Amino acid sequence: MNPELTRWTGPEGLPRFDLINDEDFAPAFEAELTRAEAAMEKIAANPEPADFSNTIAALETAEEGLSRVLAVFYTLAGVDSNPAREALQRDFAPKLAAYNSRTSMDPRLYARVKEVAEKVETLAPEDRRIAELALRDLTRAGAGLEGVARERMAEIRARMAVLTTQFAQNVLADERDYVLPVDDDRLEGLPDWLVRAMRAAAKERDLPGQIVTLNRSLIVPFLEHAQDRALREVAFNAWAARGSGQGAGGEASDNLPIVTEILALRHELARLLGYEDFAAYKLEPEMAGNAGRVEALLGQVWKAARKRAQEDEAELSRLAREDGVNTALEPWDWRLYAERLRRMRHDVDPAEVKPYLTLDAMLGAVFDVANRLYRLEFQPIDAPLWSPDVKAWRVTREGELMAIFLGDYFARPGKRSGAWCSALQDQHKIGEGQRPIVVNVCNFTAPDAPGEPAFLSWDDALTLFHEFGHATHHILSDVHWPSISGTSVAQDFVELPSQLYEHWLEQPQVLDAHARHYQSGVPMPADLRDRVVAAGKADAGFATVEYLESALVDLAFHRGAPPADPMARQGGVLAGLEAPRAIPMRHATPHFAHVFSGNSYASGYYSYMWSEVMDADAFAAFEETGDIFDPGVARRLEETILSRGGSAPAEKLWLAFRERMPGIDALLKGRDLD
Structure with missing residues (x-):
């Protein structure tokens, strides 16, 4: 095993990436997985009575070597994927899922953690917190299940690990493999800096001329400036098709069957644990607590955002008609005319900025x-x-x-x-x-x-x-x-x-x-400067609508019975919202990586807006002092939130900083929707 994967010897304790090769990962992974399993077995089989030191504290270091190997591997897999790393991901995913199932559902480990957690009043605050969280996590992982239910939970987790890995790789394949050549006579409207970037992208791929890729830093400005409507449509549809089976990877990259199966498995997992649906399971430990509170927040903002978007759409349609576009405004039109409207209202040229x-x-x-x-x-x-x-x-x-x-x-x-x-x-x-x-x-x-x-x-x-x-x-x-x-x-x-x-x-x-x-x-x-800042909020209706569409579809996917046809469920949600047709979801289902390449944001994409309610109020705490760098507020923010991690429930940390819960007024003002 390459020792550099666990004993990092680079400057300042960094890994020596120059000494690590792809063939090093499999043996290191297997060796550290075996060590982690042995450490977990030692904790679970300890004949001594369970206490904080031999159980909870021991869990904190049991997987240290494995964590270091995976930290290096998944960093490289995200920033510089290749076929070897993609194959390793597919190999590691089920093995990690099986390991996690064995340890998190081990009845001996569960009994020991439960024994310690039942005596938390004797522990220091941080020790009490990690003991409570350890019990919560094991319970939510299914450690209390028995018999057939236990076996099925392990199967579900193993299968989901495979599916979420494949989902992410399919999206990456479509993004990596797509290029749209743009002839010199179709560059009208594109600023020089964008054309140079398109030529650099072509050169990087050993292609002539200039191309558009699905990198957001290329595709978005292309849609904002390209005067060729037919070319915009081609580019937008390629961007929207990622993971649908219609993208660059073809049917091999079709994520819709994967989405259907993931949603069914999540629902089954939640039901095994006694929850009505996956949303109820996922939201229980969050600040929101339940789907009703999430919907209430998103619903309040939706009304204001949709109204603003409709007002903007009328103005954009007028501009499009001036260009001879007499059909309805399409998704590939919005950014072009929104950018034109931004310039008219704020006189901001990106090339000038x-x-x-x-x-x-x-x-x-x-x-x-x-x-x-x-x-x-x-x-x-x-x-x-x-x-x-x-x-x-x-x-x-x-x-x-x-x-x-x-x-x-x-x-x-x-x-x-x-x-x-x-x-x-x-x-x-x-x-x-x-x-x-x-x-x-x-x-x-x-x-x-x-x-x-x-x-x-x-x-x-x-x-x-x-x-x-x-x-x-x-x-x-x-x-x-x-x-x-x-x-x-x-x-x-x-x-x-x-x-x-x-x-x-x-x-x-x-x-x-x-x-x-x-x-x-x-x-x-x-x-x-002032015009740039104002222009940054100019298309707030669009930005808020496309985000809320994605957040509400995510929530709907995980409430109630899972959909047999996720795209029909998506369509039903958008129809019920009376969403503007020219504003599609920020992340359509086939490439909604937040939700389907892992479980972190599943039924949780709303969290950006939940946090935004707080961030607007938190910045107001600085503004109220008359000094946006006020040292007292900065110190309180660090002491109550930034330094504390998860050492206390989120609501408790927030109240320690601001002494009250925030409303949405600051958010609406910040998005220019009030």
Whole structure:
């Protein structure tokens, strides 16, 4: 076994990615899985009476080696997939599911955890919390089931692991394999920076001319600017077809049978555990608690968002008619005319803005905000990582190491679409303790040539801030146990730090200091700055409607009996909402990776908006002081939320910070829907 997979020897304790090969993963996985099983067996079979040390604390370190191997593997599988890694994922998934079933449903382990959890009043608060969570998780995993029900639960979990892996790989295949060549005579309306990006994408694939791929940083601006309506339709339909069997991967990438089976298995799992449906099962431990509270929130926002979208649609249709489009506005039309309307109302040209929004400048803004709020400092370090594009920083506060931060920002073939934050290593205080190694991943368009700057759109800059907000949750974590470290919180609470961090990008103090022209160094003019911020909210009806459609369809999939035809259920939900036809779901069912490439966001896609209610109110706490960097509020935010991880229920952490629950008024105002 390659020892580098478990004993990381790179700078600052990073893995030596240059010494790790794909053929190293299988033997390391098998060896560490065997060690983890032995550690779990030792805990379960311990003849001594169960206590916190020999049961709950022992569980916190039982899988350490396996976790390190998987952290490296799944990081690489997400940022640089290839056939070997995809095959390994398919091999690992059922084995991990079987292992998790054996351990989480072991009656001996369940009895020992239950014995400790029944005496939690004698434990320190954090110890009590992880004991309670351990019992809750085992119970929800089916440890209390017996006989046929126990066997069936294990089968369901093993099958779902295979299906969710295949779902993700099908979407990736469609995204990776699709290219749309665009001839020179069909470039009308496309800004120079976009054409250069399209040519760079073609060069990366050894193709001539320029192409559109399904990377969001290419497809979205193409739909916003391309005057060729027929070409927009082709591009949009390819984007919408991902995972449907009609995409680049053909029938082999059809996710609809997978979706149907996943939904049926989730419902069966919930029923085995005594829940009415999967939504009831999933929402029980979340802040929302039940589907009724979720629907109430989403319903309130839907009314305002749909009204705004209808008003905008009338205006966009008028613009389309001026272009000779006398048919109904189509999904491939919306972004073009919304961008035109944005320019008319706010006089913002993306080509005028991009020179001020380079990746380096916006990273400077991200780090400066972290310094002013939390006194964090960032020093670049050299390390052998998975790509030369990936950067690393040592994060300190007053000389003390707080974290290692990695940023992988550019799109490449084989990289999963979207943006995310993960941790190669979580913070904890066991033994000598360890600080986190945090990874932010995005899919921005790479520079035109080596040494040239990378230019971001406004949405790209927001994404950069969003993912770093997640990173602060890891970096500032200050708990004893790894299972409650960093972002290990309720699903509908985890987006609070990320969405809160976005607010600072919109502030004049931040933009004036960092949005500077990449050649002259001159700050973005105040008038342009204000128009950019206003333009960022200009299509709020569209953005909110497409999100809510996805959230409400997700909830409907998991309430009541599972649908035999998920697309019919999706259609029924949208019809019942009277959703605007020209605004499709942000994530249509066949490529709804949040919900079907794993279980984290299943019946939980609503959590972005649940958290947004809080993030709007949390930023208001700064504004109320007259100082968006108020040190007292920042310290309270860190002490009550960011450093606490999952050491207390989310609602308790929120109340410790704000002393009351928020309403939706700040959210509606922030989205310009009030």
